[in-house]
Amino acid sequence: xxxxxxxxxxxxxxxxxxxxxxxxxxxxxxxxxxxxxxxxxxxxxxxxxxxxxxxxxxxxxxxxxxxxxxxxxxxxxxxxxxxxxxxxxxxxxxxxxxxxxxxxxxxxxxxxxxxxxxxxxxxxxxxxxxxxxxxxxxxxxxxxxxxxxxxxxxxxxxxxxxxxxxxxxxxxxxxxxxxxxxxxxxxxxxxxxxxxxxxxxxxxxxxxxxxxxxxxxxxxxxxxxxxxxxxxxxxxxxxxxxxxxxxxxxxxxxxxx
Numbered sequence: 001x002x003x004x005x006x007x008x009x010x011x012x013x014x015x016x017x018x019x020x021x022x023x024x025x026x027x028x029x030x031x032x033x034x035x036x037x038x039x040x041x042x043x044x045x046x047x048x049x050x051x052x053x054x055x056x057x058x059x060x061x062x063x064x065x066x067x068x069x070x071x072x073x074x075x076x077x078x079x080x081x082x083x084x085x086x087x088x089x090x091x092x093x094x095x096x097x098x099x100x101x102x103x104x105x106x107x108x109x110x111x112x113x114x115x116x117x118x119x120x121x122x123x124x125x126x127x128x129x130x131x132x133x134x135x136x137x138x139x140x141x142x143x144x145x146x147x148x149x150x151x152x153x154x155x156x157x158x159x160x161x162x163x164x165x166x167x168x169x170x171x172x173x174x175x176x177x178x179x180x181x182x183x184x185x186x187x188x189x190x191x192x193x194x195x196x197x198x199x200x201x202x203x204x205x206x207x208x209x210x211x212x213x214x215x216x217x218x219x220x221x222x223x224x225x226x227x228x229x230x231x232x233x234x235x236x237x238x239x240x241x242x243x244x245x246x247x248x249x250x251x252x253x254x255x256x257x
Contacts, residue, residue, distance in 0.1 A: 050070045089127060100136040107129050108127070114169065148252060159214055159215065174234055175199050176231045180194075183223065191222075
C-alpha cells in the first residue's frame with residue numbers, strides 16, 4: 001500500500017475557515033491570501049470574518065443584517081480605541097499643543113479639586129484647568145499613522161465619535177469651548193463640529209458634563225482630525241478658577257445604525 005500525502009489544502013472548507021480565523025488580520029490579507037486560489041477564496045469569505053468577530057467579542061446578533069462587509073467591520077472594531085493621547089492629564093501636557101496659555105496658564109489638578117466634584121468614571125483622577133486668560137490646547141491626529149488607510153476613510157466613511165467632559169468650580173463662573181475639524185491632506189476643513197460656547201454661572205452645581213458628536217456621511221478625503229478645547233473663568237480671578245476638562249476621546253468605528 002502506498003501512503004498518500006495530504007496537505008492543509010485537503011481539509012474541508014469549514015475546518016480551513018476555523019484554522020485561518022485564528023491568525024491576525026494582517027497575516028491573512030498580506031500573506032495567506034497570496035498562497036493560492038483556494039486560500040484567497042477562503043480569506044475573502046464572510047464566514048471567516050464573522051467567525052473572527054465572534055471569537056474576539058465584536059459580534060452582535062441584532063446587527064447581523066445591517067453589516068454589509070464583515071471584513072471591514074472586523075478591522076474597524078479591531079482598530080477602535082481612543083485616538084486622543086493623554087486625555088486625563090496623567091502625562092502632564094505631553095501630546096498636547098498649548099495654542100493659548102494666558103492668565104496664570106494651564107494647570108493640572110487632582111479630582112475632585114477645590115469646590116469641585118468627582119467624575120462619573122472612577123478611573124479618571126486628574127483634569128486640566130484654565131485661568132483668567134484664554135487657555136486652549138489641541139491635538140492633530142494623523143489617521144494613516146493610526147492605521148486608517150485612505151481607501152477605508154473615503155469609501156466606508158466610518159463613524160467618528162467625539163466626546164469631552166467639562167466642569168466648573170462651584171464658586172466661580174467660566175466659559176467652555178470645543179472645536180473639532182475633519183481635514184484633508186492639504187488641511188482644508190471638510191467638516192466641523194463647533195457648538196456654541198457654554199457659559200456656566202457662578203454658584204453652579206460643579207457637576208461634570210459630557211458633550212458628544214458623531215460625524216457621519218462626511219466628504220471623502222479626510223486625512224486628519226483636529227481637536228481643540230479650553231476656555232477661561234468669567235470673574236477674571238488670579239489663579240485657576242476657569243473651566244476644567246478631562247477624559248476627551250475620539251473613536252472611529254463601524255456604522256451601527
